Amino acid sequence: MSVKTQASDGYHLRETERTRIWELATRAAGLQGAETVDLANLLLDVPAELRRTLVDFSGGTSLQGVALVRGLPVGDVPATPLEHGGRRLGPHGTTGLLTLVADLLGTLIGYEDEKSGALIHEVHPVPGEEQRIENSGAVAFDFHTENVHHPLRPDFLGLLCLRQDHEAVAATRVASIRRAYPLLTPRQRELLRTPVFSSAYPTSFSRNIAGPRPASGPHPVLFGEEPDLFMRFDSHTTTAVDPEARAALRALSEALEEVCQEIVLAPGDLVVVDNHIAAHGRSAFSPRFDGRDRWLRRCCSIRAIPRWTERMMPRPRVLPALARISGVL
Structure with a gap:
């Protein structure tokens, strides 16, 4: 049974920390195109306890695979957009805030194939796309690790709440493989470690691809050894041909459901997920498209980018299109 995380959980910023981080975030938002090294002084000035929380979490030793920060400032929030990939906040303070968070964890990145390389993604419902299993939908989004198909998957995912849904x-939903692993049988664990699985590209990467969505693989779903267990899994797109392997995938989904934490984010709440330890998802809600719908902002962070990849990047922080690096990693 999933456990709902209460408002008292996580690290809460004090008022002095809120004032300081917003000042730094506003400055970071004005440095368009800045790389991590250019933000060094700002990163060093992040309130010590917040910086320590994020840096410690980036070490990858978490059992839960999730960190929660409450009480972050979000500034003035306009009406929730109605169009996919439409109005972005640009140099808004939350852009700088997420940049600082991502750079404390590793390096803020985007993907050339996804949302035209945008570094900060808007997560809100879009009319006509309510049933899509992606940021623009409102239906339940089952467990997945971000960009499961990609050889350079994010190490961390950050979600900052600007506005709750009407009913709150x-x-x-976040579920750790390190907590779910004991619920699997030895045979299921063995199968999930075998490279017989494939994962289709998510719809955010395949909107402009004609025909069936391509897939990556074969790959294992589980790797590493206890206590350093890791996962590469998307309940919507990871498949196997062998019936026993498919049954192992179902068992994994059930185990993740058993250990799931449900976090209802309020404005100013930030959830950070270790993308190799925990899968995440979303429960369903009912949008009204009245400018007051749920709105999160998302960032991805990676600990290290291969040097040859950096030389192929179309612009700073944006990883090259899959067609250019497919088969290399």
Whole structure:
């Protein structure tokens, strides 16, 4: 049974920390195109306890695979957009805030194939796309690790809440393989470590691809040894041909459900997920498209980018298109 994380959980910023981080975030937002090294002084000035929380979490030793920060400032929030990939906040303070968070964890990145390389993604419902299993939908989004198909998957995912849904029921759902692993049988664990699985590209990467969505693989779903267990899994797109392997995938989904945490984010709440330890998802909600719908902002962070990849990047922080690096990693 999933456990709902209460408002008292996580690290809460004090008022002095809120004032300081917003000042730094506003400055970072004005440095368009800045790389991590250019933000060094700002990163060093992040309030010590917040910096320590994020840096410690980036070490990858978490059992839960999730960190929660409450009480972050979000500034003035306009009406929730109605179009996919439409109005972005640009140099808004939350852009700088997420940049600083991502750079404390590793390096803020985007993907050339996804949302035209945008570094900060808007997560809100879009009319006509409510049933899509992606950021623009409102239906339940089952467990997945971000960009499961990609050889350079994010190490961390950050979700900052700007506005709750009207009923305040939409939950970010997070489930750790390190907690789910004991619920699997030895045979299921063995199968999930075998490279017989494939994962289709998510719809955010394949909107402009004609025909069936391509897939990556074969790959294992589980790797590493206890206590350093890791996972590469998307309940919507990871498949196997062998019936026993498919049954192992179902068992994994059930185990993740058993250990799931449900976090109802309020404005100013930030959830950070270790993308190799925990899968995440979303519960369903009912959008009204009145400018007051749920709105999160998302960032991805990676600990290290291969040097040859850096030389192929179309612009700073944006990883090259899969067609250019497919088969290299």
